[in-house]
Amino acid sequence: MPVTNEMGAAGIQGGALEVVDLSKVFHTRTGAIPAVQGVSFRVAPGEVLAFLGPNGAGKTTTIKMTAGLVLPDAGDVRVGGVSLWARHDAVTAQLGAVLEGSRNLYWRLTVRENLEYWGTMRRLSIRAARQRADELLERVGLADRARNTVQTLSRGMQQKVALCQALMHRPHVLLLDEPTLGLDFESGEGIKRVVRQLAQEGTAVLLTTHQLDVAQELSDRVAMIRSGRLVLEGATADVLARYSQPVATIVAATPWPADMAMRLAGLPAAVTGVDTLSVDLADDRGSTLYQVLARLNPHPLLKIERHQADLAQVFQEVMGDAAGEVGGATPVALSAGSVREGAVTS
Amino acid sequence: MIGLLIAEWRRMVVEAVRYPLDTISGMVTLFMLFVGLFYGARYITQSPVGGGRLDTVVLGYAVWMLMMAATSDMGWQIQNEAQNGTLEQVMLVPWSSRLVFLVRGVMAIAAFLVPCAVIIAGLLAVTHAHFVWTPVALVPMALVLATAWGLGLLVASLGLLIKRVGQMMQIIQFLLLFVIIAPIAVLAGIGWHVVAMLVPLTAQVTLLRDLLNGVSVSHWVWLEALVNFAVTLIAGLALFGGADRLARRRGILGHY
Numbered sequence: 001m002p003v004t005n006e007m008g009a010a011g012i013q014g015g016a017l018e019v020v021d022l023s024k025v026f027h028t029r030t031g032a033i034p035a036v037q038g039v040s041f042r043v044a045p046g047e048v049l050a051f052l053g054p055n056g057a058g059k060t061t062t063i064k065m066t067a068g069l070v071l072p073d074a075g076d077v078r079v080g081g082v083s084l085w086a087r088h089d090a091v092t093a094q095l096g097a098v099l100e101g102s103r104n105l106y107w108r109l110t111v112r113e114n115l116e117y118w119g120t121m122r123r124l125s126i127r128a129a130r131q132r133a134d135e136l137l138e139r140v141g142l143a144d145r146a147r148n149t150v151q152t153l154s155r156g157m158q159q160k161v162a163l164c165q166a167l168m169h170r171p172h173v174l175l176l177d178e179p180t181l182g183l184d185f186e187s188g189e190g191i192k193r194v195v196r197q198l199a200q201e202g203t204a205v206l207l208t209t210h211q212l213d214v215a216q217e218l219s220d221r222v223a224m225i226r227s228g229r230l231v232l233e234g235a236t237a238d239v240l241a242r243y244s245q246p247v248a249t250i251v252a253a254t255p256w257p258a259d260m261a262m263r264l265a266g267l268p269a270a271v272t273g274v275d276t277l278s279v280d281l282a283d284d285r286g287s288t289l290y291q292v293l294a295r296l297n298p299h300p301l302l303k304i305e306r307h308q309a310d311l312a313q314v315f316q317e318v319m320g321d322a323a324g325e326v327g328g329a330t331p332v333a334l335s336a337g338s339v340r341e342g343a344v345t346s
Numbered sequence: 347m348i349g350l351l352i353a354e355w356r357r358m359v360v361e362a363v364r365y366p367l368d369t370i371s372g373m374v375t376l377f378m379l380f381v382g383l384f385y386g387a388r389y390i391t392q393s394p395v396g397g398g399r400l401d402t403v404v405l406g407y408a409v410w411m412l413m414m415a416a417t418s419d420m421g422w423q424i425q426n427e428a429q430n431g432t433l434e435q436v437m438l439v440p441w442s443s444r445l446v447f448l449v450r451g452v453m454a455i456a457a458f459l460v461p462c463a464v465i466i467a468g469l470l471a472v473t474h475a476h477f478v479w480t481p482v483a484l485v486p487m488a489l490v491l492a493t494a495w496g497l498g499l500l501v502a503s504l505g506l507l508i509k510r511v512g513q514m515m516q517i518i519q520f521l522l523l524f525v526i527i528a529p530i531a532v533l534a535g536i537g538w539h540v541v542a543m544l545v546p547l548t549a550q551v552t553l554l555r556d557l558l559n560g561v562s563v564s565h566w567v568w569l570e571a572l573v574n575f576a577v578t579l580i581a582g583l584a585l586f587g588g589a590d591r592l593a594r595r596r597g598i599l600g601h602y
Contacts, residue, residue, distance in 0.1 A: 026597060035597075061597065069434050071594040093440035099600070103431035108361050120353035121439040121446075149364075165435070 015080025017043040017173045017204045022065050022075035024058075024228075035061045037228040038075075043204040043221070045172065048195065050219035050236070051208045052315060058228040059208045060100065063177050066206065067097050079173055093122065096166035100178035100208075104162040107151035111142060111161050114150060119168035129168065136164040140194060156187025163194060174198060176207045180214050192218060216240075216311040224318050232318050234339030236311075242339045243309035243317060246281040248289055253300040263295045281306070350441055354453040362457055373461045377468050380407050384473060400475035405558060406526050408466050409490060409551060412455065413522050415462075416494030419454040420447045420502035421511035428509045428602040437599055443590050444583055447502055451495045477558070486554035486571065490547060493575045497546050499582030503589035509602050526551050542570040546578045 024036040036058040043049040053059045064070040066077050068084050068091075077084040077091075084091040098104055105114050112133055119129030137143045140160040150158055159179065166174060176195070180188040195218055199205055209215050215222065222239050224232040232239065252275040261271050268280035269292045279292050289304070362369050384403075424447070427433035437443055470476055501518065505511045530541055530548045542549045549570035556563045593599045 024597070064434075064597065064600075067434075067438060069437060069594060069599050070597040071591065089440040089442070092438060095438065097435075097438055099434055104435050106357065106361075106432060107430070108364060109357065113356075113360055117353050117357050118435070118439075120349045121436075121441070123349060123440060125349065126352065 015172065016045060017206060018078040019066055020076045020078065022062060022072045024061055024065060024070065024072050034228050036065065039225065039230050041223050041230065041233060043206050045202045045204050046199050047220045048199050048205040048207055048218050050215035050222045051206055051225065052212065052215055052222060053225035054319060057225045059225060060177060062225065063175050063206065063208055067095055067175055068092055093169065094172045095175065096169065096171035097175040098162045098166050098177065098179055100181060105150045105158065105165060108149060110147050110149050111137065112146040114161065115164055115168055118165040122169035124169060132168055136167055140164060140190060156183045159183060159187065160190060163191060172204060174203050174205045176205060178209055179207070180209065180211055212311040212315055222311065224315065226319055232340065238339050239314055240309050243314045245307040246284065247307045248279040248281055249305050250277050250279065251275060251302040253302045256299070264292065267292055267295065350446065350449055354449050355456070358453050358457045369461055373465055376411055377465050380469055381472060400473050401477035402555065402559070404466065404469050404473060404475050405477055407469065408462065409554065410522060410526055411462055411465065413490060413494045413547065414519055415458045416451060416455050416491050417498045417501060417518060417522065418515045420451045420498040421505040421515065423447070423450055424502050424505035425509055425511050428600065434600040444586050447586070448495060448499065451498050455491060480558065483554055483557050486550055486557055489571050489575045490550045490554060493547050493550055493578045496579035496582035499586040503585040506589040506593045522547065539566055539570060543573040544577065546574060549574045
C-alpha cells in the first residue's frame with residue numbers, strides 16, 4: 001500500500017516554496033533588533049537552496065518563520081501558492097524540518113517508536129507510518145538500529161533519525177538547519193546523499209549551514225544574508241563563475257630558468273614564484289594560454305589551473321562588501337547571468 | 347484525530363513502562379504524603395481525622411491527585427519539551443497546538459488512572475476506610491477533570507511563554523487543596539454563587555462530594571459547576587491560543 005500524504009490530497013499538490021518579503025524585528029530591553037528585513041526567495045521543486053550567512057545574520061529566524069515557528073511582522077510564506085498563515089495546518093503538512101540546536105526526537109523512545117509517533121502525528125495511519133519508517137531506516141542504513149532508544153545512538157545516527165522523522169509524511173518542502181554540524185565524515189556523507197536523492201525526487205530543500213563546502217556540493221542555488229538583508233542570490237554555478245578571476249596559474253615541475261620573465265615579454269603573464277606564473281585571461285580570445293605555453297616549451301610543467309572561486313571565497317568577499325552596503329541605501333548591481341548582488345530586496 | 351489520540355497514548359504508555367521508576371516514585375511520594383498527613387494529624391490531635399469520615403478524606407485526596415495531574419501535566423510537558431528540544435517539532439505538526447496539548451492532558455490522566463487506583467487502594471488499606479463509588483458521580487468527576495484541563499491550559503499558556511512552571515505549580519497545588527475544602531458553592535447569596543462560578547473547581551468538587559455522600563444537590567450547585575467548567579475551559583483554550591501566538595511573535599517557542 002503506498003504511503004500518501006493526506007494533507008497533500010486535501011489541496012496542496014506540491015509546488016515551490018516562496019518566501020515573500022519577510023521581515024521581523026525583535027523587541028528587547030536594549031531596543032529593537034531588526035533580525036530579518038524584506039527577505040524574499042523561491043525554492044523550486046527538486047532544487048536545493050543554500051541559505052548562508054554569518055552568526056546572527058537572520059538565517060535561523062528566516063527558517064523558523066518559513067516553518068511557522070516565528071510569526072513575521074510582514075511578508076508571507078507560500079507552498080504551492082498557498083499561504084502558510086491562511087491555511088496553517090494544510091501548509092504545515094507539506095513541511096518537514098530538522099532544526100539546529102534541537103533534538104527533534106524523544107530520546108527515551110526507540111528509533112522506530114519515534115518515527116511511528118511523528119508519522120502518526122502528521123496524519124499517517126499507524127500502518128502507513130510503520131511502513132514508511134522501515135523504508136526510511138533502510139534508506140539511511142539504520143534498519144538494524146530500529147529497536148535502539150535514540151539516546152544510545154551516536155550523534156550522526158541521531159541526525160539521520162531526525163531527518164527521517166522530518167520525511168515521514170513525504171513533505172514537499174524540507175527545511176534543514178545545519179544538518180551536518182558536528183558529524184563525522186561518514187555521517188555527513190550519508191546525510192548529503194539523502195538530501196541529493198530527495199532533491200532528485202522533487203523535494204524543495206532549504207538548507208542553512210556554516211559548512212560552505214557542503215553548501216557548494218549540495219546547492220543548485222545560493223542566497224546570502226547579512227544583518228537581516230539578502231545580499232546575494234543566484235544559481236550556485238553562476239555565483240561561482242561571477243566570482244572566479246580570469247586568471248590561469250601554471251606550475252612548473254622544476255624552477256623556472258632565470259630568463260623566464262624575459263621570455264614572456266609582451267604577453268599578459270608574470271612569474272609569481274620560483275615555479276609558478278600567472279596568466280591574465282581578461283582579454284583572452286582563446287589563444288593567450290597557447291602563446292604562453294609556446295614560450296615555456298620545453299620546460300616541464302606540473303599543472304595548469306584556471307581560477308575557480310569556491311563558496312568560501314564568495315562568502316568572504318560578499319560579506320566584506322556587504323558590511324559597507326547594508327547600512328546605507330539599496331545598491332543592487334546585477335551582473336551577467338542570474339546573480340543578484342547588493343541588498344537584494346525582491 | 348484518532349491518530350493523534352493513539353500516538354499520544356502509545357508515547358505515554360511506552361515511556362511509563364520503559365521507565366517504571368518515574369511512575370513508581372511518583373506513586374510512593376503521593377502515598378507517603380497522605381500517610382504522613384493522616385498519621386501526623388491523628389498523632390497531634392489525638393482524635394480521628396476527618397471527624398470519622400475517613401472515606402471523604404481519602405476521596406478528597408484522590409480528587410486532589412487527579413486535579414493536580416490534570417492541571418500540571420500540560421505545563422510540565424511544555425517545560426520538558428522546551429528543555430529537551432522537541433517543543434518546536436510538536437508545534438510543527440498539522441494540528442492545533444491547543445488540541446495537541448489538550449489530548450496530551452487527557453491521555454496523561456488516562457495513563458494515571460491505574461497508578462491512582464493503586465494509591466487509593468493502598469490508602470483505603472492503611473486507613474481501614476471504604477467508600478462506594480456510584481455511577482452518578484461520573485458526571486461531576488468528568489466536570490472536575492475537564493475543568494482541571496482548562497486550568498491546565500492556563501498553566502500551559504504561561505509555560506509556553508516562560509517555560510518554568512515549577513514555582514507556579516507549588517502555589518496551585520495549595521489553591522486546589524483550598525477549593526476542595528472551602529464550601530464556597532453551598533454558601534447562600536448571589537455574590538457567592540458568582541464566586542463559585544468563577545473560582546475554578548469549587549462547585550464541581552462540592553457537587554461530587556455531595557453526590558457521593560447522598561446529600562441532595564441544589565440546582566444552584568449544578569449551574570455553578572457547569573458555568574465554572576465552561577468558563578475555565580474556554581478561558582484556558584483562549585489563553586493558550588493567545589500564548590501560542592505571542593510566543594511565535596516573540597520567537598521564543600523553542601527557548602528555555
